[in-house]
Amino acid sequence: MDDPISITYQRSKLAVLYHLNRSEEDLNDAVMSIKYWIESQPHLPRNTNKNRIEFFLLNNTLDIEAAKKKLESYYTMRTSLTIVFQYSNPGTPQMKSTIGSTQIVPLPKLLENIYSVMLIKLRKYVPAELDPHWWVAAAINAHEINIQENLMLNYVLIYDLENLTLEHVLKLTPMFILNCSKMADKGLGRPFKGIHFINCPPVFQLALTIIRNLLRPDLYALLHIHSSLDSLRETFPIDILPKDYGGNEKYVNELEETWLKKYDDYKDYFDNLDVLKVNKDLRPNISLNLFGFLPFDFRNMSFD
Template identity: 35%
Template sequence: MPKHTELFSVQSNALSSIVKVYNKTEESLAEDVLNLKKWMKDQHHLPEILDDKSVQNFLILNKCNIEKAKAKIDMYYTFRSQVPDMVKNINPRCSIMKEVATLVYLVFLPKMTKDMYRVFVAKCRTKDKLDQIDLYDVLKMAANLQEIRLKEDIMFGDVIIFDLEGTSVRFLSKLTPTFLMTFITLYKKVYSLPLKGVYLINSVPYVETILTIVKALVTPKLFGRIHVCKDANILKEHFPLEMLPKDYGGTEKSIEELHELYPLKYQEYQDRFDLLDKLRVNESLRPARLADGNDEFLGYHGNFKKLEIDYMPKHTEIFSVQSNALSSIVKVYNKTEESLAEDVLNLKKWMKDQHHLPEILDDKSVQNFLILNKCNKEKAKAKIDMYYTFRSQVPDMVKNINPRCSIMKEVATLVYLVFLPKMTKDMYRVFVAKCRTKDKLDQIDLYDALKMAANLQEIRLKEDIMFGDVIIFDLEGTSVRYLLKLTPTFLMTFINLYTKVYSLPVKGVYLINSVPYVDTLLSIIKALVSPKIFERIHVSKDANILKEHFPLEMLPRDYGGTEKSIEELHELYPLKYQEYQDRFDLLDKLRVNESLRPARLADENDEFLGYHGNFKTLNID
């Protein structure tokens, strides 16, 4: 099949100019190509001898250093054997690759830069399908493009444009350290592609999160080549208009038009991709093993999604805490920060002697248990014990509670559960609960929503100061059918989780955008809580009551304030859950060893949540 689709325009003097940088000529480069092909012929473990153009590119990518080029050519084949997960379903004819092409744009601009670098653009095609994008499959498609470049381009260096238009926090949370390290490693260790610049255009506020991770993974030199811009205007400053697609104000074909050329190009090379599916190194014929095997290659074995990152920075701020908050709060209980710190140490010593407990909590969490219990050490001890006991005594409450579970991810699509970043003037934290869409009310399991709320409290233990809560239940879009789910059993579960596990003092409850049948709900609540708590419940037919009780800088834009919208706050949580994923995985395993308990809890879990085993079976007299 003839080559008919031109993707890469190469300047006529490009090759001679590039090899001159490495003190080479086109003639000496051609000689090096022949020598490398002779070397490949003697490497009986390699499955083929590469064509001249590909060998030439490996030499250029490795600064015309023959020994480095040998290592990278070997690596080019080795990764197919050592990391099979990377090449599974990578063939462009696979349905997965065809699906990727409907979700993202991955295109090279036809013209080179004046420095003879190639510009690559990555962009989501539609924001409606962000959840369908598997970035590892996108990475495979990018690898297929490099295969074509080896045959047709001159690979001297790359500039990457990531267009973030239409993305969300939920989507960017997929850019984990593991994925980013995989991307960087594939570029460096397989294709040796020098990154000459990275442009994050149409940026969003939460891109700082990604930059924090990237900074921990790359050299300062490379990090200094990253440019962030809120729009695409920066491109006109760095590239001539004849290079840029029409999308960015240039005169080149649009991204869509360039994207449509690739299926034709894949067809031209279909035989090559089919062959690549079969090419594997024969390790038994290798003259000498690579140093550290594939550890030298991609740093890990077999599955390229399992890289362990030792350092994952805390980067998503959800809770803003006033600078004087701690000193002001402990003063209420006739304590100082110093005496509180001493109590924390004493409680941790006590935990060390409680052999039935599965761990010793960190200082911040112990501090919060003390504050939640008015700095009373004995009460804090009981609540710390209860914090672990409920995982053993009420297993139904912690089943499928891990944020990575599909059930928890589904809950996040159905309800908003967010804390407002700023504290009240009394240093309380405001929590907002609201249905995301009235079309899916029947899909909401309130017990699963309660589990998600418990996960949020886990993060608060580590990052917040937990002095008291104000809860806003936004009933907009709810129905009688939905409110029927708020049974006495569920409400009692919610109250007990708040008071007996986390000891959270409820300082106020606002039922906004109320509906007539909320009176039924209030009748049930009145029977379950103390008169003191019931008096703290406020009901309003709209959200205006919030402006009367909270400053505008605290309230989300949804309620006439200047804080981020509920949707924007909600989208921060997947990133926060990722930061604490190790903690949630550990919590799945933490259980009390009752055989080692010094003295049994009074009434066992009756003291805890009022009933045994299944938290949906409480009997209300």
């Protein structure tokens, strides 16, 4: 019997290829080109996951040169952006604390068969030592699992801010927001399709002011604020939304319970990610403009 995950992945891949008007042969040829290129780059990890290559290729409409830059940028971030990735392994106390304070759940069904919908809900308790970059690491961990089971043209995010407090907002530093913007733009495929907020308390206006002043206008335009669940259901089909939000999908707590088990299933995968580093001593001379990062985005970082 075929593996259900393999069937789901293949079905989602075909949907994305249909949307892009490209064939599996086109994708396979592009994957081989990327693999040959990786072998010629002494500074890059050799055991690049095929699903990751396919994700970057399809999120760059099979533009091989653009996908190369995204992969280069992805591995550079994982190596040098220690503020995010130092404790990103799900087994670390920092990640366990982060997951304990935030529900991060990719919903089972894809929007329009090509976009993954990720639901993020803050819990009331926020550990004093929590760095907001750990929220990003936890979301990227969910993404890492997701691209092993689905192939999508990036994400639509739903933030449930019912439990948002001033304590949360004060963690939204300029460095954090700019890092999030750069990562979304340079290292994780194409821009998000949309970012939606629901159950927004009055303190959210302060957060929105901070975000507005730091995000590029094109990224800020992706933000959508819903005043009610009816508004949310006008955007998302009820078959996608959990029952908590008036949909037909399982309750969020049920989905989260299933999702958290995946971190154990993918333990070896994440342990391997920990060692996928760029060897900067072997990197050919590359202009910093290839990545477009600002110097203060990174801690303990240097480019040749």
